[in-house]
Amino acid sequence: MSILDIFTEKKQRLPKRNLNEIKNGCRILFIDDQKFDIVDRLKNQEGWKNTTRIKDLDSISQTELVDAHIVLVDVQGVGKKMQCPDEGLGLIVAIKEKYPQKKVIMYSGESQGKIETFHKAWNVADHRLKKTSTQYEFNNIIEKFAKEAFCLENCISRIKTVLYNEYAISMNELEIEKKLNKAFSKGIDEENISSVFNIQNAAAISEIIQLFLSFK
DSSP: OOHHHHHHHHHTSOOOOOHHHHHHHOEEEEEOSSOOHHHHHHHHTSOOTEEEEESOOSOTTOHHHHHOSEEEEESSSOSTTTTOTTTHHHHHHHHHHHOTTSEEEEEESSOOOHHHHTSHHHHHSSEEEETTOOHHHHHHHHHHHHHHHHOHHHHHHHHHHHHHHHHOOOOOHHHHHHHHHHHHHHOOOHHHHHHHHTOSOOHHHHHHHHHHHTOO
16 A cells, blocks of 8 residues: 555544544424524523524425524424424424434423323424423433434444344444545445445445534
8 A cells, every 4th residue: 555545544534533623513403483582592502603593494305494403493383384284393293304313302391291191292393391401401402312313433333233233243433434444435335335345235334424414
């Protein structure tokens, strides 16, 4: 291997990000028809610089939604522009059906009753919070989901679980990282991932890595 090859290989390794880097790049969207102080606190006090709020969603392909990694939806008062049934609950279902890889957090200023617990949104949402939850609680779940998506160590850990559960393959973290970097040097796609891991269908692993690489 030439010096040029070594340099190129280093340049093409998957990035390792610390929490500050993740906070600078992770895009968080609140959909809430009322001003919500938590939005500004997360942005200004917790360091999630790309945190925004819109009053409602005009379209499932609206730029703010497409670009967001983590979406927090108020159960009341939203989803009206898209005529979603059950307001925010219907909107949550629509978002998860269109963008299953996005983390969607539902929250409400009212206590969750029996009707809501039986609604499809209750199960498809990735997490549920009360609107009165503390700044710490909002920050904590956002940090958890952001690390899962954009911290390389966490992605490798998730891939390790997928390999064992879906393919009965036991592989340590270092081996997985080497294979991912090999695939990355060729261009991350499902075919290359299938090749380096010697598996038939790498869709689950590809989804984890594609989300990891969606970070800008």
